[in-house]
Amino acid sequence: MPVTHESVIPLLAVLAPLAAIPLILLSSRRPNLREFWTLAAAFTACGLILSLLPGVLAGRTVAYDILTISPGIALSLRVDPTGLFFAIICSSLWILTSFYSIGYVRGAGEKKQTRYFASFALCIGATLGIALSANLLSFVIFYEMLSLGTYPLVIHKETRESYRSGRMYLTYALSAGLLLIVATAWTWALAHNLDFRPGGFLGGVLADEGAARALFLLFIAGVGVKAGLMPLHSWLPAAMVAPTPVSALLHAVAVVKSGVFGVIRVAGFVFGPATMQAFGLDTILAAVAAVTIILASVIALRQDNLKKRLAFSTIGHLSYIVLGVALLSPEGFMGGLLHLANHATTKIALFFCAGAIYVNLHKTEISELDGIGKVMPWTMAAFTVGVLGLSGVPPINAFVSKFYLCKGAVSSGQLVFLAVFLASGLLNMAYFFPILHRAFFRPGGAGLHGHSEASPLMVVPIVIVAVLSLVLGLYPNALVHFFDLARGISQSVMAGAAAPLAGLAP
């Protein structure tokens, strides 16, 4: 076991966004000060998270027990490679999203901006908590916080449609949370332990196949709602009524990825590959994910609303990660983890573009996008990068993860899933390329005359994420060692031991 160090840094990282909430609420009359708090919290959280990276790469684990919440169970945070991996993605993208959000809500003249920023901070705090939770109960607590924090964002527009979506979201999220609580309680009753451990801790205590399946299904239903697994996905397209930055960060990164992260935690750190294989749980998960990938891509083909199409694309790509995990091969697991990061940068670029188009031109349907590439060249260039990446074209980062996913499918000998990945790649092209075709090769209507790029507050983040996608595609280990982290995590999970990351440090 690596040495565990006590440190308040993870707690501070989680508290930074939460501490910003009262400040944001108090400065509701002074927008600039309010936005300063958001940015300050974003930079603080990201800085704290990144400061943990060298230690983790050197094989140290940092932990902090906040307090005992139930006899034998503590609310505690622990920075293991997996948690840090996810925390880095969320906290760094939050900075970009914050800038973009400011440009967006001011550009679109949204109401109730204070509530918007406060809820946003709550969501990020909860997501960081999810990433750094050391045990299932802490995970559940932050998971429920996230459900609650997202609700005001979904209903932000306060139209009939958004209320309906909000209720739908809440129903799904709360039911899922309750199932997760039941699953957690059951786990506690079985194992008297809830601490995540690479390779799982349920191996010795699960004897009955029926009980193992039931418990696994409870877990998967609990986290699968946020992960958009079919048939639990329908809240996600509905939630696209939210403002675009919300869709971008929450429905491409924080909320849905929390669900996927939950799948990773459950599969790799609660059950463990050996147990999953023993009870045939991997087959269940893989089948659900494969069906979701294909169906979501097919449905995406038929959407005319840009954000809805992106939403279904998200559902499909989330299941890539789930499928990668379910393959139970080191490459697959690693590909899944990398896709967690790579899909985040590419999909957030696409959502940012969709938002920029909406704020600038008030267009939401794909059929209205003719000729837009000439009006908003930077935005559409970034869009192209995202589209190419998600379709699996090198050298964009998502190619790397897709490559490893395919490798995982091959090495685990399940060629049917390789076919799924390839078919889905083709479908991705089928539903994304028409957008590019319209944007660049069709003449624009008269309505576009006189318009130019969106505000720099929006365009700069868009370009940054696109460049990021490109850089991470060329050098997967660039900046924050995603590649090493992912490899270390997948090895440790497969070996059922702590991460052998020592020696990978720069």
Place this chain on the structure above:
Amino acid sequence: MLEIIKGYYAYFFLVAVFCIGLFGMMVKRNLMKKVMGMSMVQSAVILFWIVSAFKDGATVTVLDPARAVEDADLYLNPLPHTLMLTAIVVAVVTLGVSFALLIVIYRRYRTLEEPLLLEKMQ
């Protein structure tokens, strides 16, 4: 058979009174009748205690030189009796409160029939 009846007839009657009282409370529509049913229930319970404290051939707990002092079977247990004194007082106070409520209700709605009351309250 006769022995069982002889030993337990009081309980059968008390159960009957208890049920009659409950019936009055549940089925009768007049609020005053409900109160009467309620007081029957209370009386049945109080009598139940007294009957259960009764021992054949025993007497009240007053020292009688003619009887053996140490033989507990010769004396009735006085505790249930004293407890029931309290219970009777409680029952009377309850009745007092219920009559007060009835009078308030009657003054406001001029009736004590439940269906009529509900009608007037709409």
Place this chain on the structure above:
Amino acid sequence: MMTSHIPLLIPATFLLAALLIPLAALLWRRLSWLLAVAATGLCFFYAVKGLAHVTTAGRLHYHLAGWQPPFGIEFVLDPLSAFFSVFVTGVALLALIHAGRVVAHEVSGVDMGFYALAMLLLAGLSGMVVTGDLFNLYVFLEISALASYSLIARGDPRAPLSAFRYLTLGTTGAAFYLLGLAFVYMSVGSLNLADVSHLLPDVGDTRPVLLGLSLMVLGIGLKMALFPLHAWLADAYTHASSAATALIAPIGTKVAAYVLLRLMFFLVDPQYLRDQTPLPAIVGCLGAAGMLWGSIMAMCQKELKRMLAYSSVAQVGYIALGIGLASPLGFIGATLHALNHACMKACLFLVTGNFRVRLGHSTLPRLVDDLRRTMPWSAAAFTTAAISMVGLPPLAGFFSKWYLVLGSIQQSNWVFVAVLVASSLLNAVYFFRVLERLYLTPLAPPDDTDVAAAAATREAPASMLAPTLVLAGALLVLGIFNAWIVSTFINPMIPSRLGW
């Protein structure tokens, strides 16, 4: 010296205050309120001191008039009763501070009577908690019941009838309790709680005891509004004045739940009861049914107080479910939920009182989102309590449910687990309905008068706001420190024969 008198001092102080308040009101009307608050505060202080003593130095016994038990009446502060007396007096204190303005607003002119009856009610309730004698418990039960009938009768025009219904059903409940007690007394020959539980294992024929116990549980079930004996509750809570509801709703049913805990965990061996009789299973199933029925009925209500009343039926079901599990985890869940629900329900009813005082109504469809601006703190307190009721961490409500879920899973009782999940979801449905009203722009344009009323209103006065916020804060504190509460206070009270 004084510490040993605490078991007696708590009900005695309330009784004394009940007698003094009419006299005080002759001097100065406001004095009755001050006296009531002071007496409750004093009792709260006693209770806290008693709890501290019980936790560190063991239980406190007080023998009334020096008669030794089992002959005399005994007042006992053991971990369970000390715990309950602390939160009963604590919640009552906050409710009474809050009541000052509500009483003046809703039932003005009879405030002296209100406070005297409130003291009598608290004397009865605290007496039920501290007494160690089963018949004495009946007497205190009736004292508190009589006081609450009279308190409930003061309210809107329908209040007397609902109080009358409560009276008939409550008296029946007490009669059942007394009848059951007769059976127990016949078989055991003692009324002292500790003595009875000590003698019971030697009783040869257990049928009369079990019959008596069932009758007592039935009677107490009526008092605590256990489904399907809850018929009195909704009307009584809805039509009474907000002050009376805020006082009775959080603690009245909780003290009845305390008696049920006493009967089913301390009077008899819970494991014997579970293995030999269907009584715990019945209580648990009725609790589960109540959780669903109460929540469904709450969803259909338009009046906030009525909704909360039905929600109480559901929440009492949680406690009954925990009792029905007859296991240590069930006991923890039931006890913790009694505490949590007392605070949550008190907070919700206090906010309802705030709305009634400022808006003059608490009808759901007439609440508009302007309240979010004009009464921000009340709305925030309501939100906190509502989220806690739904059971989202880290608020208090989550943790009692957590223990109940754990207990149900431990016994592989999947029906209970499913009911817990379903009922939490139903809770979410009816509470988010209110929250949407408070925070979101209504879709259909509301009545102009309601908008004007909401826009013109102000936040509730400090004397009402402070208790509300204290309770809302308490929910967070109770949630965060629940492990400490469980290990310090609740674990020591688990009967040793449960084998924890």
Place this chain on the structure above:
Amino acid sequence: MSWLIEVFLFVLMVVSALVALRSRDLLAAAVTLSLFSFMAAVIMASLGAIDVAFTEAVVGAGAVGVFNIVAITLTTRESRD
């Protein structure tokens, strides 16, 4: 044979209870209820509970009877069932 007398008293008690509940005249019902309480008192006396019997006779039959009658005069004498 004393138990037969008690049976008779009990029968009388049950009958008076039924009559009280059936009577449409509340005043008559109240008087019958007093009879009911009186029977209860006599039974108590025959069971050796003299003190309770006296209390029941005075309070149960007497005071409650008066309560009943006062309440009836303040409200109404008629009952529909």
